[in-house]
Amino acid sequence: MRIDILTLFPEMFQGVLGSSILKRAAEPVLIKSDSTTRPPVCSYHVHNIRDHTTNRHQKVDQPPYGGGPGMVIQPQPVYDCVQAVEAEQSDTSARRIHLTPTGKPWTQKLAEEYAQLPRILLIAGHYEAIDQRAIDTLQPDEISIGDYVLSGGELAAMVLIDSIVRLIPGALGHDESAHNDSFSEGAKRLLDHPHYTRPAVWNDMPVPDVLMSGNHAHIEKWREEQSLKITQQNRPDLLNH
Ligand code: 6GU
Numbered sequence: 001m002r003i004d005i006l007t008l009f010p011e012m013f014q015g016v017l018g019s020s021i022l023k024r025a026a027e028p029v030l031i032k033s034d035s036t037t038r039p040p041v042c043s044y045h046v047h048n049i050r051d052h053t054t055n056r057h058q059k060v061d062q063p064p065y066g067g068g069p070g071m072v073i074q075p076q077p078v079y080d081c082v083q084a085v086e087a088e089q090s091d092t093s094a095r096r097i098h099l100t101p102t103g104k105p106w107t108q109k110l111a112e113e114y115a116q117l118p119r120i121l122l123i124a125g126h127y128e129a130i131d132q133r134a135i136d137t138l139q140p141d142e143i144s145i146g147d148y149v150l151s152g153g154e155l156a157a158m159v160l161i162d163s164i165v166r167l168i169p170g171a172l173g174h175d176e177s178a179h180n181d182s183f184s185e186g187a188k189r190l191l192d193h194p195h196y197t198r199p200a201v202w203n204d205m206p207v208p209d210v211l212m213s214g215n216h217a218h219i220e221k222w223r224e225e226q227s228l229k230i231t232q233q234n235r236p237d238l239l240n241h
């Protein structure tokens with residue numbers, strides 16, 4: 001998957017894309033059996049919207065028509081940046097995504113859908129908003145990551161990238177399957193059960209007996225019960241669907 005990111009703050013992405021699973025997903029995959037490599041499962045391309053301004057001071061924002069607080073990003077640099085970026089590797093068409101608190105809620109189900117695509121292009125606004133005419137012209141999917149307001153779409157874009165990339169086959173190692181994650185199909189879209197590791201007793205607290213029993217049917221039943229209990233406690237809304 002090719003991932004293009006359009007932002008006024010490219011530096012915000014360096015740490016996140018350069019660490020942990022997102023970093024590894026953009027590196028060639030070493031095949032143990034014959035020591036050959038496969039191409040990375042994804043690539044990241046971060047673009048500065050400011051590079052597409054046409055004015056001398058590279059200004060991208062102006063006060064809103066009709067008045068009100070904050071600044072609005074002008075449509076031209078956003079539109080031109082999208083056109084320039086999509087012209088790179090133009091044989092692969094990109095799903096456009098605009099990160100905005102007024103978008104549709106992001107879910108694991110959408111992450112699973114997007115993980116199948118060959119190319120996504122994320123537009124992260126900042127300040128009050130992007131001029132609506134750029135949105136109307138580009139017709140991106142509009143996505144929000146929750147009912148709170150961030151200073152810009154960048155953190156939300158990173159959330160989308162992380163939740164999508166870990167679902168691309170080959171992005172996670174063999175021991176890190178996403179199949180039973182919270183909200184996944186394998187977890188029946190419920191919250192995950194609690195987890196335990198060594199030592200068997202810590203601060204006078206033993207690991208639940210069933211997990212030491214070796215009885216996989218019992219273990220699975222216990223985990224399903226725990227999932228249901230934690231979901232009832234913390235997210236009863238998930239049970240009414
Ligand atoms: Cl996608 N952007 C901003 N600025 N705030 C948000 C958001 C996105 N999702 C939730 N809050």
